[in-house]
Amino acid sequence: MFNSNQKSKLKFNITTKDLSRKQIIISMSTNNAKRVIAQSNVHMTNINWLSKDIKLDICADFICLNNRGIIITTNKVALTLNMNTIEKYMKNLNGIDSNKVMSSRLSQSKSYLKF
Numbered sequence: 001m002f003n004s005n006q007k008s009k010l011k012f013n014i015t016t017k018d019l020s021r022k023q024i025i026i027s028m029s030t031n032n033a034k035r036v037i038a039q040s041n042v043h044m045t046n047i048n049w050l051s052k053d054i055k056l057d058i059c060a061d062f063i064c065l066n067n068r069g070i071i072i073t074t075n076k077v078a079l080t081l082n083m084n085t086i087e088k089y090m091k092n093l094n095g096i097d098s099n100k101v102m103s104s105r106l107s108q109s110k111s112y113l114k115f
Contacts, residue, residue: 024078026090027069027102035095037065043093047072047086058082069102 028036036043040063047060061073072086091101 022074022077024072024074024083024086025066025069026072026087028090029097032096032101033065033070036070036090036093037063043089044072047089050085050089051082054085056082056085060086 044060044063051058051060058074058076058078061075064071064073074082078086087101090096
């Protein structure tokens with residue numbers, strides 16, 4: 001099938017998946033996570049208003065449920081100030097046990113091999 005005159009070259013590129021760095025993971029109990037997800041549109045709006053009020057350059061795109069808590073996907077990579085602001089908002093929600101809300105963190109960047 002291959003002609004001996006043809007030389008096939010494989011190109012390998014290792015790239016970083018940028019979108020994963022835009023996810024803020026907040027670990028919390030299942031009950032807390034379900035309460036947040038039940039009103040995720042309200043919480044997303046409040047997070048965006050809060051960010052705008054204190055002049056942060058980030059906004060929440062959507063909130064989804066994870067097996068360890070919630071993931072808030074943002075338009076940009078979050079800085080420590082952004083994560084702390086969102087974490088404080090989550091801990092101050094009514095009906096949320098703040099003792100079961102862990103510190104927020106960014107997801108680890110995933111590298112993959114591209115041919």
